[in-house]
Amino acid sequence: MDERLPDRTAAACVRAALTAPSAHNTQPWLFRLGTDRIDVLTDPRRALAVIDPDGRAMHLSVGAAVCNLRLALAAAGWTSRLAGPGRVVLGPRREPGAGVLVLASAIGHRRTNRGPYSAAPVGADALTALRLAAQAPDIRLTVLDPVRRSAVLALTQAADERQRADPAYRCELARWTDADGTRRDGVPARTFGPRATTAPLPLRDFGLTLPAVERTAARFERHPLLVVLHSRRDTPGGWVAAGRALQRVLLTATVHGLATQPMTQALEVPEFRRYLIDPDVRWCPQMILRVGHAQPAPAGPRRDLRTVVLREPGDRPLPRTTAFPRGALVGAGRRSGR
Ligand SMILES: Cc1cc2nc3c(=O)[nH]c(=O)nc-3n(C[C@H](O)[C@H](O)[C@H](O)COP(=O)(O)O)c2cc1C
Structure with missing residues (x-):
């Protein structure tokens, strides 16, 4: 260079x-x-x-x-x-x-969008774009059919219940959630999303240990569109490669005006994660995403x-004010999910 x-x-x-x-x-x-x-x-x-x-x-x-x-x-x-x-x-x-x-x-x-997603279907062209965005050697994205979706939701529900009952989980969640939104890390209350009014989806409840935080109530979709990202290798290198593919998928969804939310409880309980190994090629599950159309979510x-x-000792500090320009979103997607 x-x-x-x-x-x-x-x-x-x-x-x-x-x-x-x-x-x-x-x-x-x-x-x-x-x-x-x-x-x-x-x-x-x-x-x-x-x-x-x-x-x-x-x-x-x-x-x-x-x-x-x-x-x-x-x-x-x-x-x-x-x-x-x-x-x-x-x-x-x-x-x-x-x-x-x-x-x-x-x-x-x-953004991660924890609000309800509308009944508007995700177009076939957008789904193809998501699959292509994930494509890399040893990585693949699967759009779940209704049968596999039910199975994944049941596993997620079971994992979520297990986690909520675990004091160590609650303690860790409490450490990384923020009622007043003054921290520069962790999940602030403004991004928790509304509480569900009807049979809820098994979404992670970031307000679990902060019951005093006020939240609106909303009806969530009963049949979310779920996609799962698998990788051939379950090693640190395979995880980093899966993370790169994940981000390409999330950005592509954003370009298409789609909201996304990771739902990873079932991947965090080893007994449940085993059931999510790809049945065809035996690859390992790395991410479960809910995808759809929604109102914009806060950052x-x-x-x-x-x-x-x-930096090396003696290097000048980087300029403080340089922000990555947010700019306009280029592309044909409808504006939702941000
Ligand atoms: C590996 C991984 C697992 C995650 N699991 C969940 C989850 O189960 N539920 C959820 O609402 N968000 C989940 N998230 C989203 C993060 O909470 C989110 O990225 C973070 O709070 C920053 O917010 P942003 O995505 O809007 O920038 C996950 C993200 C990653 C990378």
Whole structure:
């Protein structure tokens, strides 16, 4: 690489990476900036010992951050290649293609949407786009038919009940939920979503240990559209690759105007996760997503750039004010789910 990545561009691209999703919004990542590379590392201090003892979800989040980082670099005119699961090596400059610009424009608009989704069907073209977005060697996305959906919902319900009854789970959830929305990590009350009025979907209740938080009530859909992401390898490298695919799926959904919500309780209880192994190819389940049309959801908080960037002693601090430009969402999708 002949040219050095300017600090402002590096800061903007790392900010884009920070908007990636993470379990309980732990933001379990660190970024080490080198002259020709950016390493995205896991931050074990932010591990979730109860729901994620092996660090699977943490690696998935790192993968999602890597995806955002590379897209933001590409949109800024910098090619990159992966030289390891979290190692992004910069290449020569190149004008970004239209596909990159469309996906990158969704980075600042993607949200986890915990509201009710409407009965409007998700179009076949959007579903095809989601499947294609996930496509990578050893990764695949499956749209569940009604029979498998019922099975996944039953497993999720059972896992959710098990977790709610576990004091260690409640304690961990309490540590990562925030009644007043003053923290820069964790899940703030404004993003909990409404309480369900009728037979609820087994959505994770982020208000479980904060019963005093006021929430509106709403009727949720009975038959959600669910997709499951599987990977061939159930290793840290496989999890990071699944996280990259997950983020491409979430951004593609955003471009198509679709709301998304991870529903991962069944993946966090090993006895239940076993039942979600792909029956055809025996690949491992890494993510379950609810997908649909919904009212926009509020954004969750993110930590300050300076707390996540590791630099060499003597390096100048990155500019504080450079935000990843939220800009307009490029693409034909209807505006919902953000
Ligand atoms: C591995 C993983 C598991 C998650 N599990 C759930 C879940 O079960 N329920 C849920 O509502 N959100 C879940 N989320 C979404 C996070 O809570 C969310 O990304 C985080 O709070 C930040 O909010 P944002 O996605 O709107 O930026 C999960 C995210 C990841 C990456």
